Amino acid sequence: MTAVLKHELRNYFHSLTAYVFGAFLLAFVGIGAMLYNIQAAVSNFEFVLSFGCLVFVFIVPILTMRVIAEERKQRTDQLLYALPITTTQVIIGKYLALLAVYLIPMCLICLYPLIFSQYGDVYLLTSYGSILAFFIMGAALIALGVFISSLTDNQGFAAGIGIAVILLNYYSVRLSEYVSSTAVGSAVALCVLILILGAVVRHLTKNNSFAYIVSFALIAGVVIAYIVDATKFEGLLPGIMAKLSLFERFYSFVNGIFDMTSIVYYITVAVFFLFLSVQSMEKRRYN
């Protein structure tokens, strides 16, 4: 694992990736600090971060697009499979290297509230609380990026899908206002989601009957639940969309609440996608 970690770190600092990632993150947060803290003279650093989290939409896919896709393209994944290390170790090593690259600009950002506190009253607790949440949210998004990169051998494709998924997540709360909140609408949308899930399961397992059984069981469950109690479905879809948003949860930190459930949620998301990445790499062994 340490071998993979060291190797990846060397790779990031040999190439431009780490520098581009750090530069974009610092530039965006810097612009935010200028707008909010200096020009508008607001003493809350949290607002800067809530402005800055839009930058994740672009920089996370840039950072993670090559992490596994490139190994596949260059056929170096064969080396990783043949080495006496497990796929889990490979993924964790790679993920820790990504976190290290992400941690460096974050350390610089940690200096901002300290500097501002020299010139006014900065409430440091909420500032650092939201910096921590900002870091953990980014870590969850990076895990998502790793998973997307593990699905393809085309870097550009991985980046494109990554941007689309994170952007959708960023706007999901605003979009949720436009989706149907009636019971029927929610039930139909759920069925469509289940069918998409079934297609993904079919793609990953190459097992038709398993995918059909899973999707039909879930759809049957939805239909039965709808017949039993249709009122439960009212407003379900917008609710789910809002709940899935990683960014929406971050705003509670900005408002000064250190919400442990959100931290647990971020960590769960990260672990979930890393687990899927391991499965996706293992699947190559079984294709």
Added chain:
Amino acid sequence: MITVEHLTKRYGDFTAVNDLSFEIEDGHVYGFLGPNGAGKSTTMNIMTGCLSATEGHIRIDGYDIFEEPDCAKKLMGYLPEQPPLYMNETSLEYLKFVGEAKGVKGRELDRQIESVISQTRLEDVKDRLISNLSKGYRQRVGIAQALLGNPGVIILDEPTVGLDPIQIIEIRDLIKQLGQKHTVILSSHILSEVQTICEKVLIIDKGKLVAFDKPENLEKLLMVSNAVSFIAEAETDEINEVMEELEAVADWQMKTQENGSVRVDVKIEFGEVSDVCRHIFFAFAQRKKALLELSSKKANLEDVFLELTESGVDTASVDNGGKTDKSDTELTENNNVEWMERQVDNR
């Protein structure tokens, strides 16, 4: 020692490896031979843990590759068909990474890297980026990588493909050297290569093991059905007449050439080849017809291979769906290599 038992690999309906069983003993150079798509790479990938098997077991010194992959993988070094190199690193950095991943640390790692670099003669290029290295050097970095951690078994998948003749000779020499200390398994579709390097040959066709023996023994298999070929300036009727006189002759084929002479390939069922040659010579001399060429052919590994893989090239090209051109060029490439080898030897 490697034991492969009833190994089967299916991709949907397609069976790439079909109930393959064999044992590999320590300290020899083994050759995997088979046409393109015979299942050589698949077998090697499964043996090294890069691929799962549908059925069967593989044990390396008693460790099952599927159940105790860590222990089993430490005993093997693998060079896939396309060397798995990181282009933006120098050879030294790359070898360091692989060594560390194989669990070699500190001074031992430095010592091992130095030793594999000198073994594969990479001293001059160790600080160059791999992307700037020639194909021959890249192949050597790949072999160096496989040697790290001092594994007992080195598995090389088509190590000489795409190299120029001189590089091929260098890599072959390197493999021979490795064979003195390690068990080497290499795959190839080039017969002469296997014949010169390997002590034992496994011939695989359509995922099945069709032969497993020393190259000399495999040649002996076909020694019995020797053949004679000659070119005569005669009418086909006359040739048929001469051939019918000979009891030892089993079959013959004629081909009229542009200048009017006829090329005849004769299969002999029994008896000495020299007797048949003598008879042919005098028969045509009596009829006052000139013989432009007369030669006896011994079966070589190529014939064994074609025989065992059922008229080899034909089926192979059918399997590959119209890739006949490729195998043709490979054959000529092979001839060129042999020619170059001779040139180099003469020097």
